[in-house]
Amino acid sequence: MNRRLLVITVAAIGVVTLAWTAFVWSPSAHHLHAHQAAANAAVRHQDQLKVDLSRLQALQAKAAAEKIEGDRLKAALPDAPSLDTLVLGLNSAAAQAGVDVTAIQPSPPGALSGAAIVTPPSGKAAGAAGSAGPASAEPLSEIHFSLTALGGGPQLLDFLNRLNKLGRIVVVDGISLSGGKLHPGGQGEGAFTATLTARAFVRQAPPSATPAR
Amino acid sequence: MHRLSLVPPRHAEKRRQKHGTIVAAATVGAVFAGLMSLAGVQTFRVHQAQGRESRAKTASQVLQHRIDALAPVGAAHADLIHREQDVRSVLSGDVDWAHLVSSVQQAMPGDALVSSLQGSRANPGSVNIAGTGSDQNITARWIEGLVRVDAISSLWVPSANKPGGPHQDVTFTSTATLTPAAQSNGRVDQYIGGAR
Numbered sequence: 543m544n545r546r547l548l549v550i551t552v553a554a555i556g557v558v559t560l561a562w563t564a565f566v567w568s569p570s571a572h573h574l575h576a577h578q579a580a581a582n583a584a585v586r587h588q589d590q591l592k593v594d595l596s597r598l599q600a601l602q603a604k605a606a607a608e609k610i611e612g613d614r615l616k617a618a619l620p621d622a623p624s625l626d627t628l629v630l631g632l633n634s635a636a637a638q639a640g641v642d643v644t645a646i647q648p649s650p651p652g653a654l655s656g657a658a659i660v661t662p663p664s665g666k667a668a669g670a671a672g673s674a675g676p677a678s679a680e681p682l683s684e685i686h687f688s689l690t691a692l693g694g695g696p697q698l699l700d701f702l703n704r705l706n707k708l709g710r711i712v713v714v715d716g717i718s719l720s721g722g723k724l725h726p727g728g729q730g731e732g733a734f735t736a737t738l739t740a741r742a743f744v745r746q747a748p749p750s751a752t753p754a755r
Numbered sequence: 756m757h758r759l760s761l762v763p764p765r766h767a768e769k770r771r772q773k774h775g776t777i778v779a780a781a782t783v784g785a786v787f788a789g790l791m792s793l794a795g796v797q798t799f800r801v802h803q804a805q806g807r808e809s810r811a812k813t814a815s816q817v818l819q820h821r822i823d824a825l826a827p828v829g830a831a832h833a834d835l836i837h838r839e840q841d842v843r844s845v846l847s848g849d850v851d852w853a854h855l856v857s858s859v860q861q862a863m864p865g866d867a868l869v870s871s872l873q874g875s876r877a878n879p880g881s882v883n884i885a886g887t888g889s890d891q892n893i894t895a896r897w898i899e900g901l902v903r904v905d906a907i908s909s910l911w912v913p914s915a916n917k918p919g920g921p922h923q924d925v926t927f928t929s930t931a932t933l934t935p936a937a938q939s940n941g942r943v944d945q946y947i948g949g950a951r
Contacts, residue, residue, distance in 0.1 A: 554779075558786060
C-alpha cells in the first residue's frame with residue numbers, strides 16, 4: 543500500500559468514525575442515559591411505593607385497634623362542644639362518688655388560654671414530666687367552667703379521681719375546699735364545699751359564637 | 756536460483772495498487788462494521804433500559820392502585836396521630852389534685868385539721884392551706900410534715916394565731932408552690948396507647 547492510499551484510508555476511517563460518533567453514537571448514548579435515568583427513577587419510585595404499601599398494610603393490620611383508640615380520642619376531645627355529654631359526665635362522676643353538684647357554669651368555647659403549667663421551683667427538682675407538651679396539630683378550643691360540689695372529704699377526693707378518668711378530658715386548673723375539716727389519713731369531718739375551675743376541650747377552631755350542639 | 760517474471764512491471768504495479776485499494780476498503784469497512792456493532796450493542800442497552808423503565812412503571816401503577824385503596828387507613832392513622840398530639844398538649848402540666856390532697860393528709864400531724872385548701876395550677880402553681888391544732892407545736896410539726904410532700908415546695912406559714920382563752924385552738928395558714936411531682940401521672944396513657 544503506498545503512502546497516498548494509506549493517508550486516504552486513515553482519513554476515510556477518521557471521517558467514518560466522526561460521522562458515526564456524531565450521528566449514531568452520541569444520540570444513542572444520550573437516549574441510553576435518559577432511559578437509564580428514567581428507569582432508575584421509576585425503580586426508586588417503585589421501591590418507595592413498596593415501602594408505603596408495606597407501611598399501610600401494617601397500619602391496616604392495626605386498623606381495628608386504631609379505630610378503638612380513635613373513638614376513645616374523639617370522646618376525649620370531641621369535634622363539637624357537646625356540652626350535654628360534658629354535663630352528663632360530670633354529674634355521673636359526682637353521683638358515683640356520692641357528691642352533690644350544686645352549680646356548673648360553663649363559658650362558650652374559646653381559644654386556648656395556654657393555661658399555666660407547673661414549673662419546677664429552685665431547690666426541688668422533683669418530677670420529670672415535661673413542662674410543655676408538643677404543639678397541637680389541630681386548632682383546639684376550650685370550655686372554661688366552674689363547678690361547685692358538696693360532699694365529704696373522701697367523697698370529694700373520689701370525685702376528683704373520677705374526673706381524671708372521665709372519657710372526655712377535663713383539666714382542673716384550680717380547687718377550693720372549705721366548710722369541713724380534713725383529718726390526717728383521709729376521714730373528714732363535716733361537709734365540704736368544693737369549687738373547681740376547670741376546662742374541657744373541643745377539637746375545632748375557636749368560633750366567634752358556637753352553639754352548644 | 757533466480758525466477759524470471761514474464762509479466763511487465765506496469766502490470767505488477769497495477770496489481771499491487773488494486774490489492775492495496777482492496778485492503779484499504781476492507782479496513783474502512785471493518786472499522787465501520789465494528790462501529791455499527793457498537794451501535795447495535797448501544798441500541799440493545801437502550802431497549803433494556805426502556806424495558807426496565809416500563810416494567811417499573813407498570814409495577815408502580817399496580818402498587819399505586821393498592822396504596823390508593825388503603826388511603827383511608829393512612830388518613831385515619833394521621834388523624835389519630837394528630838389527636839394524640841392534642842391529648843398530650845392539653846394534659847401537659849395537669850395537676851393530680853386528689854393525690855396532692857391525699858399527700859398532705861398523710862404528711863400532716865395526727866392532731867391537726869385542715870379547714871380549707873385552695874390550689875391553682877397558674878404559673879407558678881400554688882396551694883394555700885389553712886389548718887387548726889391545739890397549740891403552736893402543731894404548727895411546727897405541720898411544717899416538718901409537709902416539707903416531706905414532694906408535690907410542694909417553698910412551704911411557708913405566714914400566720915399561726917391562737918386567740919386568748921384556755922381552750923382555744925391555734926389557727927394557721929400555709930402557702931407552698933407546686934412542683935412537677937404534683938402533675939398527674941399516666942393520664943395520657945389512659946387515652947393513648949393500645950393501638951401501637
